[in-house]
Amino acid sequence: MVQPRQDAAAPAAMVTGAASGIGRAIATLLDARGWQVHICDADAGAISRVREEDPAIEATVCDVSDAVSAAQTVVAMLEKTGGRIDLLVNNAGTSGMNGPLEEIDPEDWRRTLDVNVNGTFHFLRAAIPAMKRAGAGSIVNIASTAALFGYPNRSPYAAAKWALIGITKTLAMELGPHNIRVNAICPGSVEGPRIDGVIERDARTRGVTPEVVRGLYEGQVSMRRFVSAEDIARMCAFLASEEAGMVSGQIVAVDGHTESLSIPL
Numbered sequence: 565m566v567q568p569r570q571d572a573a574a575p576a577a578m579v580t581g582a583a584s585g586i587g588r589a590i591a592t593l594l595d596a597r598g599w600q601v602h603i604c605d606a607d608a609g610a611i612s613r614v615r616e617e618d619p620a621i622e623a624t625v626c627d628v629s630d631a632v633s634a635a636q637t638v639v640a641m642l643e644k645t646g647g648r649i650d651l652l653v654n655n656a657g658t659s660g661m662n663g664p665l666e667e668i669d670p671e672d673w674r675r676t677l678d679v680n681v682n683g684t685f686h687f688l689r690a691a692i693p694a695m696k697r698a699g700a701g702s703i704v705n706i707a708s709t710a711a712l713f714g715y716p717n718r719s720p721y722a723a724a725k726w727a728l729i730g731i732t733k734t735l736a737m738e739l740g741p742h743n744i745r746v747n748a749i750c751p752g753s754v755e756g757p758r759i760d761g762v763i764e765r766d767a768r769t770r771g772v773t774p775e776v777v778r779g780l781y782e783g784q785v786s787m788r789r790f791v792s793a794e795d796i797a798r799m800c801a802f803l804a805s806e807e808a809g810m811v812s813g814q815i816v817a818v819d820g821h822t823e824s825l826s827i828p829l
């Protein structure tokens with residue numbers, strides 16, 4: 565039976581929220597390129613499926629917004645890798661409510677920031693000391709094109725993703741002298757069930773069909789199509805690689821060039 569890869573010479577990565585979607589694509593690509601891949605996800609059923617389908621990947625149940633669970637997840641990884649964490653990908657995220665700000669449920673606002681921002685903080689806080697000890701490392705925060713524009717009716721998500729840009733720029737400065745690089749990827753709309761859900765909620769808010777909203781989203785992008793999870797994974801693997809050895813503090817959109825996120829209601 566295939567065991568999680570524990571080759572001390574192989575670089576080690578932690579990818580959060582990686583039992584599905586973009587994170588899963590990142591984990592799969594890193595695994596194919598010889599990394600020791602550790603993932604976590606709050607969805608226990610999805611983690612079980614990863615263990616069955618990808619036994620080379622070390623998969624743990626963890627809600628990133630729980631500071632204790634996040635720290636324990638990183639400690640458990642470091643015990644298995646002999647203290648190595650060459651790459652941290654803060655990918656876990658939640659899309660939050662659609663609607664005018666005054667109609668946003670405060671609990672939804674709190675949860676959106678808790679997962680996207682505080683979850684990233686908890687993993688950074690747990691992982692950075694090991695990277696500093698090694699004198700090397702790379703961090704990739706998965707933001708969104710919502711971190712590049714104003715985004716009407718998505719204020720919790722926009723606030724959370726703009727926060728990740730602030731963290732990325734600041735940490736690139738704090739950690740550069742330690743030979744640790746910090747970058748963010750801003751995916752555009754990615755084909756998959758998550759964007760289908762976003763489109764359905766937006767369609768309900770606007771009182772139109774999901775097909776109309778999909779057309780509006782595609783029309784905002786110069787390439788006139790959505791990106792794939794694999795497009796994001798390839799950029800992440802590049803940013804983690806030696807080829808990107810002098811790339812830090814960068815906010816890289818993988819989105820086919822978003823022209824605007826502003827669609828009038």
Ligand code: NAD
Nearest residue numbers: 581584585586605606607627628656657708751753754758
């Ligand atoms: P997804 O919903 O397919 O996958 C997200 C994963 O994160 C799921 O497996 C989910 O269980 C997990 N997760 C959610 N909350 C968690 C928590 N508290 N702790 C641990 N795991 C948690 O979404 P995706 O499209 O793969 O999104 C991944 C990242 O990319 C997110 O940060 C998202 O905001 C960002 N993003 C996505 C799109 C898109 O169009 N899909 C666009 C821009 C940015």
